[in-house]
Amino acid sequence: MSVLVYTETLNGKFKKNAFEAASYACDLAQKIGQPLVAIAFNAEDCNALFNYGVGNVIHIKDENLSTFNAKVFAQVIADIALKQAAHTLVLSATTDAKYMGGILAAKLKAGFVPNVVAPPLSTEPLVVKRMTFSNKGFAHTRINTDFRIIGVSNNSFGLVENNVDGAIEEVSSDISESDFNTKSVNVERVTGKVTIADADIVVSGGRGLKGPENWDMVEDLANVLGAATACSKPVSDMGWRPHSEHVGQTGKPVACNLYVAIGISGAIQHLAGINASKVKVVINTDPEAPFFKAADYGIVGDAFDVVPKLTEKLKEFKAQNA
Amino acid sequence: MKILVCISNVPDTTSKINFTEDDTKFDTNGVQFVINPNDEFGLTRAMWFKEKQGAVVHVATVGEIQAEPTMRKALAIGADEAIRVNAHPTDGFFVASQLAEVVRQGGYNLVIAGRESIDYNGGMVPGIMSELLDMSFVNTCIGLEIEGESATASREIDGGKETIEASLPMIIGGQKGLVEESDLRIPNMRGIMMARQKKLTVVEPTEVSPATQDIKFEKPAPKGDVKLVDAGNIEELVSLLHSEAKVI
Numbered sequence: 001m002s003v004l005v006y007t008e009t010l011n012g013k014f015k016k017n018a019f020e021a022a023s024y025a026c027d028l029a030q031k032i033g034q035p036l037v038a039i040a041f042n043a044e045d046c047n048a049l050f051n052y053g054v055g056n057v058i059h060i061k062d063e064n065l066s067t068f069n070a071k072v073f074a075q076v077i078a079d080i081a082l083k084q085a086a087h088t089l090v091l092s093a094t095t096d097a098k099y100m101g102g103i104l105a106a107k108l109k110a111g112f113v114p115n116v117v118a119p120p121l122s123t124e125p126l127v128v129k130r131m132t133f134s135n136k137g138f139a140h141t142r143i144n145t146d147f148r149i150i151g152v153s154n155n156s157f158g159l160v161e162n163n164v165d166g167a168i169e170e171v172s173s174d175i176s177e178s179d180f181n182t183k184s185v186n187v188e189r190v191t192g193k194v195t196i197a198d199a200d201i202v203v204s205g206g207r208g209l210k211g212p213e214n215w216d217m218v219e220d221l222a223n224v225l226g227a228a229t230a231c232s233k234p235v236s237d238m239g240w241r242p243h244s245e246h247v248g249q250t251g252k253p254v255a256c257n258l259y260v261a262i263g264i265s266g267a268i269q270h271l272a273g274i275n276a277s278k279v280k281v282v283i284n285t286d287p288e289a290p291f292f293k294a295a296d297y298g299i300v301g302d303a304f305d306v307v308p309k310l311t312e313k314l315k316e317f318k319a320q321n322a
Numbered sequence: 323m324k325i326l327v328c329i330s331n332v333p334d335t336t337s338k339i340n341f342t343e344d345d346t347k348f349d350t351n352g353v354q355f356v357i358n359p360n361d362e363f364g365l366t367r368a369m370w371f372k373e374k375q376g377a378v379v380h381v382a383t384v385g386e387i388q389a390e391p392t393m394r395k396a397l398a399i400g401a402d403e404a405i406r407v408n409a410h411p412t413d414g415f416f417v418a419s420q421l422a423e424v425v426r427q428g429g430y431n432l433v434i435a436g437r438e439s440i441d442y443n444g445g446m447v448p449g450i451m452s453e454l455l456d457m458s459f460v461n462t463c464i465g466l467e468i469e470g471e472s473a474t475a476s477r478e479i480d481g482g483k484e485t486i487e488a489s490l491p492m493i494i495g496g497q498k499g500l501v502e503e504s505d506l507r508i509p510n511m512r513g514i515m516m517a518r519q520k521k522l523t524v525v526e527p528t529e530v531s532p533a534t535q536d537i538k539f540e541k542p543a544p545k546g547d548v549k550l551v552d553a554g555n556i557e558e559l560v561s562l563l564h565s566e567a568k569v570i
Contacts, residue, residue, distance in 0.1 A: 010480075068479075071452075071459065095480050099461040099495075102449020105415065111533035112414065112446055127537065132442050136339040137348075139442075140538040144531070181458040185474075186485040195481035201569070225570065237503060243464075244478070249335055249440060250359050250498040252478075258569040268336050272440070279567045281559070282548070292548050297562060301553030313560045317570070 002037045003029035004081055005054070005090040008097060012044035016159070016198060017092035019052050023160040024119070024152045025090035026053030032123050037084060039077055041065050046168045053162035062173045067184045068096050074103040076173050081108055081147070088126075091151045093255075094197060101151055111143035114151030117276075134249060135275035153276065154255040155200070196247060199228035201258040202277070204247060206232040208263020208284060208303055212240035217307045218262060224314045230254065232264045248273035263303045266291025283307065323377040323468065323490075326430040327365045328421050328447065329396055330358035330411075330439035331389040341539040348441075348539065350388075357392055360436025364496035366505055367466060368434055369400045375468070378402055380428060384411045384420045390522065397517035398509030404520065409527035412535070414442075418450035419530040425455055427525075431491040432473075437462050438495075448495040458488040464499025 005025035007018035022038060029036040030053075038054040040046055042065060046057040058080055065072065077100070081089060089104065091097040091114075098114065105112035115131040117138065127142045128150060196202060203222040205215060215229075222229045229245060236246035247254045248270040255276035262283045264270060271294050274280070282295040283306050292298050299306050333339070334354040342349040357365065371377040381396040382405040383389050393404040405428075407420040425433055433455075438445035452459030460466075464483065465476035471490045476483050478499070494500075509517070551559045563570045 070449075070461065095462055095478065098445050099449070102414070102418070102446035102451075103453050103459070105446055105533070106418075106450045106453030109533075112444075113534055114445060115443055132536075132539070133333070133339045133348075134335070134440055134443065135542065137341065138540050138542070139536040140540075142535050142537050143533065144535060145533045182460060182486045182488040184484055185487050187479070187482065188484075189479065189482035193481075197480035233503070243499060244482070246498075250363075250503070258563065258567070272335055279563070279569050281563070294545070295548045296546075296567065297559060298548045298550050299553050299556070299559065300550065306553055306556065309556050310559065313556050314570070317560050317564065321564075 002035045002084050002086050003032070003088045003090065004084065004086045005036065005038050006077060006092070006097065007038045007040045007049060008092060008094055009040060009043045012042060014040070014043065014048055015094065017094050017154060019159050020154070020157055021090050021092040021152050022049055022052040022054050024157045026160065026162055027119055028088065028090065031120065032088070039080055041073065050164050050166040051161050052159065053164055055164050055166050057166060057168045059168055059170050060173050061170060062175065064175055065173065067187065069180060069182065069184065070096065070099040070103055071181060072175055072179050074100045074107060075179060076175065078104060078107040087147050089149045091149065093151055093154045097151065101149065105149055108147045108149070109145060110147035110149045111145040112149040112151070113141045113143060115153050116150050117153045117156040119157070131276060134272035155257055155278065156255070194226060194228040196228045196230055196245070196252050196254060199256050201225045201227035201260070202230050202247070202254055202256045203227045203260045203262070204230035204232065204264060205235060205262045206264030207234050214304070215241070217311070221260070221307055221311045221314070224311055224318060232270055261291055261295070262307060264291055265289045266294055323371060323375060323432055324428070324430045325368045325371060325377050325379045325432045325434060326425055326428060327361065327368050327379060327381045327396070327401065328433065328435040329361045329365070329381050329383045329392065330436065330441070331355050331383055331385050331392040332358045332439050332441040335440065339541070341541070345539050346537065355388070355392055357396060358436050358439045360438060360497045362506060363498050363500045364434035364436060364494065365396060365399060365401065366507060367496065367500040369507070370501070371468065372400065380405060380430070382407070382421060382424045384409055384417045384527070386410055393522055394517050395509060397520045397522070398513040399507050400513065402520065404522040406522065406524050407527050408524050412532040414444040414446040415450060415533040416530050418447045418454065420527050421447065422451050422454040423528050424525070425451070432468070433457065433493040434496050435493065436495065437497045445495070448493050452493045455493070458492040459495070460486050460488065460492070461495035463494045463496050466494060466500060
């Protein structure tokens, strides 16, 4: 019996979400008195997981699995879960983990609770707190099944260092071509840029910026903060910025530590998508903009004046605190 | 091509969320229900397949009689027939099991669901269905083309997009991008009139035990007032973010 955690990699490196999922799983494993086992695919160096309480890593090295495939990855994970006689699996909230969540729930006949935002409320039966109604409510959800799957919301538990002496078990998979029923033919991924999904900080621009030519100052601010750039729906609808930057209810969900909204009024659909962020800052000329009701800090002022100054001040701050 | 679009009947985004019966139930009092936005993108894409490729489009939901106006709206947008599984949608596993049965009975070769519903945000229904039905599955789908039995789908990934080839039968977890917001249709009078005549079949649920149960709800703690910083004193914001909010 063990608690399993799926630790996702990108180009062989563990994502931050993987360490957060491991941190959560370590806490859960301690509470129910079971060892923690991580499952990783094609990782360069699994030792990093030992910093987050992982005692054992099952590492699958297989060229056939170099590109993510939800069905096949879920098959490998489910097989390991059966072999380990595990009853608990922890996932992160990445796009790929969410893709696998339902598949794994069906394969393992498991109750699956995603968007979990806090350590378990009880372990017997397992009850967890999850986000519902696009962050306008939380549910305490009990899992009725023998096998339980938990999806940990981004930036909800944080990284908890817990160094252990761990072991790595190298395994191969017995996946063959016939196990694939979808084929990845092309992957386009931006490189050298923080993505919204991985970002601790997101800087987002709205219609108040007046045109795509004014985005340099958003990017400058994002650069100094090490942040991802995002935008509101009208901005992506007008083609000022790519759709992949659209955050909000129908766009990408954001759950970061700091969200900076520049020239965004704060329509309810926008707020629904970003409400899970911990600290929100709004910069807007209109003191009546609804975003001021949702934000923690606000500046009433012209973005064209405020944002470059903020970037300068942050540069000074970073230089002093480097 | 026979398409089933799975529809979740959800509170409109602008709804106030309250809980009742000692915080064990969502309070539907005064709440306006709509087609789940992610499902509406899928329904609109299905209409395209109907008009350009002669597909037959059915819509299905798991819900009580209160869900019928939402199903009529889907019919008014252009779906040919609707099916309602007469049960309270208790959890993702229960809903997916019921919808899988609808797919088995109806012989659909393309199933379009949304990447998640905006009420319970579970996002697991299409994935569970894909396993129960042994269909290929593409989630967070932002583009779908079908030629005969071959499908080309694109999906959103963290930081980019992936193109996937698959064969029918398949299931999609759809979202914005399948069609754009400007492609969404508002039912016209003729559509609304025709929808009244269209078939809305009510079927009883198969016996399935929910895998999870919400035992209590809570609302987020009330948020304090925004702290305003003067535009002439931006150092103060930097210092608050560092020493108070501790995010930089």
